[in-house]
Amino acid sequence: MSNFSSSFLRLVLLGSLAAGAAALAQDVQPAAANVLSPASNETLKTLNALSTIPGVSWRYHAGDLAHGEAANLDDSQWKKVTKSLSAGLDAAWFRTTVTVPKSLKGYDITGARLWLNLSVHKPTGEIVYVNGRRIALGEDLEPIVLTEEAHPGDVFKIAVKLLPSPEPKTLNSGTVLIEPDSKRPRPGDLREEALAVSTMLPATAKAGDADEVNAAIAMVDTAALVKGDQAAFDASLRKAHEALMKFRPALQSVTVDMAGNSHIDAAWRWTESETIDVVRRTYGTAATLMSEYPNYKFTQSAAQYNEWLKEKYPAINQEIKRRIKEGRWEIVGGMWVEPDLNMPDGESLVRQLLVGKRFYKHEYGVDVRIGWNPDSFGYNWQLPQIYKRSGVDYFVTQKMHWNDTNQLPLRLFWWESPDGSKVLTYFPTGYGHNDLHPSREARDYMQAWERVPGTKEVLDLYGVGDHGGGPTRIVLDEGEKWSGPGTVTPHMQFSTAQNYFDHVEKTIVADSPEWNYDTLAKGWKAPADPGNGKIEIPTWKDELYLEYHRGVFTTQAQHKAYMRNTEVAVLDAEKFASLAWLKGKPYPGADFEADWKKISFGQFHDLAAGSGIGQIYKDAARDYENVLRQARESDNTSLTAILAAADTRASKGVPVAVVNPLAWDRSDAVVADVQMGAPAKDIHMEDAQGHALLSQVLSSDAATGSFRVLVEPGMVPSLGYTVLRAVPTAQAVPSDLHAEGFTMENAKLKVVVDPKTGCITSMVEKKTNFETIASGGCGNQLQTFADNPEKYDAWNIDPGTLDHFTPITAVSSVKLIENGPVRATIEIERTWQKSHFTQQVVLEAGSDHVQFNNKIDWREDHVLLKAAFPLAATSAKATYEIPYGTIERPTTRDNSFEKARFEVPAIRWADLGDGQHGVSLLNQTKYGYDAVGNWLRLTLLRSPKAPDPDADMGMQQFSYAVYPHAGDWKQAMSMRHGYEFNYPLRAVQTFAHSGAEGASHSFASTDADNVVITAIKKAEDRDALVVRMFEWAGKSGDVKLHVPAGATYAVSSDLMENPEAAHLKMDANTVTVPVHPYEIVTVQVMYKH
Template structure:
């Protein structure tokens, strides 16, 4: 390569380093950034005063600043011209704000006669203008009226190629229109000296890097520290003082000579420093949709991948790592030539595929099946398109990680996981770099916390401080994986970064080794070195006594690492469990409706129907795309949620049509004849028997003023007419279907006329009850003052407590409005919304009783219906809110009589206990936590489960369990959650603990309602009630039944929920010829499972996710 071109690139790299080093070190709100800053301060402050002055002086010699700029708001033609008079423009400095429209900045930049006594003559001076906004800021840079750069996140541009003191250039910068206000951050100038002169900046970085690593790597720290002191003492900064007025001559020569002497002295530390290696992995984090729509992301991916492919041609050592199969599908479909280049680089081992998922999703909010399908679809795409089997999990930016993720990964063929997000914690820093992460079933994946994913500096100083910490966290660690490249809106590694890396990778560098490679090559190096012994930790252990102790020093050639057996809870971005409620409701419902459709389509397929594999795959692609972490979090701009709504509507339509067609096929096989009336099939999509209320829509053949419901034997079924239409003879009814079989159906008949039935419903004023539960509501406040478990004879709520109390908190986070609930938010007493417009019993029938509470508060209005149904063991609260608040968080609170030091919350494929105490910083930090369908608190004898159908944020403190209902941030979506909201939650008092009370089943029941379809009376081969599949263990939850991707088999997925090993008997749909255990990717992973008389017998371990592949002769 042409030396001049390479040197120019190196110049850009050095300039980029100057601007990026401290930004990279200090970026992010987390404690890790603060820790790095403190480490650097400590390094400098540990030096003698004279050495500290030398370090400061060296740092000044490669830069100078351009502070004052002439500024104009609004566009102007030819404002870059050197003849334009800008004397009347406003003068601004870095930190100044600018409006959303186009703005201009101008100033003359002159080469100084001296840089702190050092001559800039003959140097290369690069310029970079930094601006910030919520989205990328596009800028156009002009030198003397000539455009030299256009784009966002620009690399430094050479301003003076061979500087001459006194030379001047007019710099004009135009910032284009942005979505909101922007800020002028800084304007930086970096000086690169000629190759024949030593670099003051390099020597400074080498000395500080050595200081950072001596305590970690040195066998004689005191002696090696003296080497650094000797090198710094050799630097003759006074020579610069002597030459300050005459910048050429003996003074400058003496200074350069002293730098060479210092470098020769410091070189004695090279062998010690090169015990450490920096393994540099180029990547670009690309947000699928965030502050821009997905349509824009397509172009971001094209540009990012195109740049990566070009740089791979230019830099033989460079490798590129990327995740998210959706991005590759876009490239394959829209840019086949670029895809062909990617294929070639993958074969050459220089383009690495990681992650395996469709996109990088949130990993707390989607249900387990959504996470599995994201991996299934992603890995299958990568194998088909590139022949790659991904085995590194990659989700660097999600907002916390559920405890079952190691098992999900492990059973998907992924044995390693990388994320950097935990360093964003606002309270506690997890003391890990490389460690085992363990699920409750015992599955482990090797996990790594890099410092950031978008580092833009490859200076050894940043890396050395990070390595010093890493070596303490994982004693014996010989190398450190580091991720670099522009991210979020794409970009990836730049020539400046690569040139900088090449510079520090040179053998003569007095720094740790630097190598470029893939994540896979790194883990292949370190995995065999990991010692067998590993102490296990969790949050409870960290908060006890003296807290964490680092692993001991290992034997030579080994690495000691800890094991983490808990969730990875992000102590930041706690508001994302609630923001953009409609999107979260769509996520939940699309999962449910697609899983239901798969079950019914599978049963129809066994009967000869075509299974719509492609339609389901497309549905899961849409679902999992909208599980992307910024989409799921509610932290994006409004348009991405409008786009998501369209995709969710498509999913519902297509899966709804599949379910309807499948049920018609199955209905046709059932003998629906009855002595009278209109037959209705009631379907249960879950794998246990259920007795619940179901909604029926029927059209009677003849006019009638009243109807009733009977079962197949003619017994009256409790029912109630909700609506009717005399013109069509149509009726909407509620009916309590008893004993609907597991994954099966029962036939009911709607008959004309009114038939009485026994009912346990009672109502007395604002007290409603059935045989199981009594509910009392206070007329003055709308509070539920009593939730009495009649079977256990226990009052659920604390004496004098207000159940279902609406509590409003001021919610004004310091940063990240849509993301954050700041620590201390719940420490301030909330506004208790006790004012009511009306509290009245609006319905009392043999079927149900309903108390309606209406209220207004500030600009919002609320209607809540507290309902109790005949035969039900829980109360249902249905809420309609016209939400018009700003920066208010709304909770529903429940003060409990039976309490514990912990509450239990549902997570994907399981549950987790979290403390209700606040005894240490780890407990205090988890003041808002995620859950799926339920949370439960009790004392083991009595308990209370708070179920929901679309909410994810809870908190439990002392005897108070609360569900977060709504937030109202204004950025980045000014209208987030404004307007009508509809949701329900259920109050389930119970005896025993949540396991004995079947809370898991109750949560599923609330979210997977019984389904009813009117059918014609006809003969059929199937009886009036039938179960297609079931399991004989109440603790084993069947989550999915689907056709296998590549064979004529059914996949039956289940998990053990209570922590008890079991021998499970699975009753299968007729015709099974054999079965085997598979992993989550449907690859056989165990011995054959015996099947006898349609029943498979299989062992399941505590908390295990188990997939059964059932063969059929189809």
């Protein structure tokens, strides 16, 4: 919000002043141009020219300057600004001199109020001086009054200082606006009305009425200006206005719901601490303005902001409560912040809503029904289901208008997830309009009318945003004026988003054409106009992929690793704590809520995207480390309680429990740190029955009896444990793993590495004896791309970037560095340009995948790095994991929609194959993929330089894996493999004791391999376990859910833990759960506690 000096008086801007600058580049909008005659266009240009003083030119000085505001400063040697000029990161000065003319083309401006209207891109603050005196300070300033009463010959020496910034800033424009004496008609007003009428004419009147519009405009007597007859000119404006009044009833049949708001970025070019103050100022101003403007309504999202107010500024919070009761303060969004909606896991998005909606319900008594994320960088296909099962029926975003290739023909539509859940979705034209001009409102309406023929209502979001601010007095005055009587405009009303949806939903007919990217590529036509005040809208059955900002899936790799790792850590900790709660331990619900708030904050769209300044990632790392620490502490307590009931007795050695956090039986190698009871030269591992297991000592200290051992534990029960024993002797166990030279092989895979290039030249899936790598291809090829986006360095991978790459083929060394019975490793060392690469290609005994461990000292400048696999089996579609589901995307580039989706998001894996054979490319901390032809590629690193010049520089460590398989990805259980790669088995040394639950035990499982249990937690408000799972294969049926002993009954619930009345069928500890295709299912299992 702008900061004004105490001497500033409230000034009411009755005319459409800012229209002048905005309209210079586009005097008549396209819809109006089809209606207006050339003479009318010329007249409107003349009217527009009377809104600003012409010839204002600026000069520029780079860097700070003492007394740059001085009226007598000689700036004649400063650089002239002929276009928008980047002012860099340092402070900068801009100066101009404005002399008031006697008239503009004969139009007398004596006595007019003059305003300075500045437009600064990416401001961190500006100071405005006039004739050496400071008159304004702040950012995103409203127009500033230069004089209340202009006189010919008045001189204004204007100096603007732009303060230092983390990104280059630009003075887009600096114009002087004219507001005539209040007794005179305003030329800009008539222009606004004429544009509104002519723009809306196709939707509101007969085509023949265009002649009447032109006739009305022709009444403007511009010749009177030439003669200097001001009275005659003013009279002609009044006459033209009266002629246009004929169209008022038709225009007033259209309603514009003006929803004041302020988009606030939780952390972006500023830190969290600064955002807290932005929230204070923005919401405090909104509350104050409500006392001055009784019709004004304000819409806001992000519960985190309200929690800050509750804790730090309770007076503002109390005022918000009062305005909510009046129906003037609207709460939307329901999430903790406005997060990225592609990279967080599905359960993270549920928790965004759970902590956000619960806060709003408890603090304000509001149940949020409108999803609100206007600025995130694309929207996953399961979002409608997540919203709908959380009590959210509507969704608003404007970001899809940013597409760089295809503009979607969507405005109001049903958005449907794969399971059939639908939310009514609306695309406003923006989220931060700084004006309420009727011409803009008319233009926005016509865009909606073209998409939804017959529509009579639109939602308009206005108010300064990004760094807060919200609606200003000037804009509210403008809204009051144009919503009043006697104006030729649509019916403009201060309103809310909910009011818009309540009205428009009643007009929607049942018929709805089904659209997705494939259908659009074949051509589309607007829905029919049913007439009678009804509308037909399409149903969109696809993701909402943003054709822009494609680099956000990769930038700031360390932050993305924290995002994934904290999700895993806290979900595991909740599972273990829930089981410990059933055994009598307190459940640390408050700790978990605090953890999820921190995780959720870190998923704010600019934080998750990697598009912020460096400091916010340092702050986030501190918070994430605290989350990981708390999760570890919780695990220690919980696992101790859980294993207390295990039978860990051993006649020899020490017991080690292997814990499986996933809800199916599995066997993977696990690392155990073992402390023997006495010094030992060697150890081996045994199962509970005393059978020796395949193991490999990784490191040891014989004197202390300390060992790190890699062991194949056998099958570990679903969400359970099995007890092993570390025995102080060596014992060999046959292994299927063999490695020699540059070849590694087990019973399932054979892998060959080329010692000259480091390429995987062969990867044979032995079940079907299928060569996975395309003939002559280089698997795991590191490909580099020149990555120089035209705009938005941290955000964008521009179209064409991936068309040409340079492979890294030179190697420093390739050698077999590990050749054990459990694990073999070939290490590849490379240096390329300024960066150093160490890659370890790992194959374990019995494993069906090859793992790639990376340690990269990354020192590049505008280079993108991918790991690429040319595959022998391919198809026209690749499959990607998205939050709580999957999606298919094209591998072809046959149309503009396919070409635009050249870099796409995924969670844990992507798969490409022909149905008979395929490959899943798994990751642990990455999100950007592409599949084109037979190439499947994972994006590893970028190196943008703004807004953080050090983004991703330095040491990077991460792993990914390749899983070759027979059949398609469903038959190959790729979904499970993705989870297993991210949720490893745990090994915990324990004490020897008896236990009723035996040496091996499962606490929860299902009988369905097409269902993944993702979360088990204690319910928020009752003694119950919440079990969340999702169906991923498109199958329906009853699932048998096996739960811990002691359950009394079970019910289904929504994602917000509101239980249904009917009990689910339960037999002993088995609950029968009906599951439908692609459904996210929540079950609450009740316990006496």
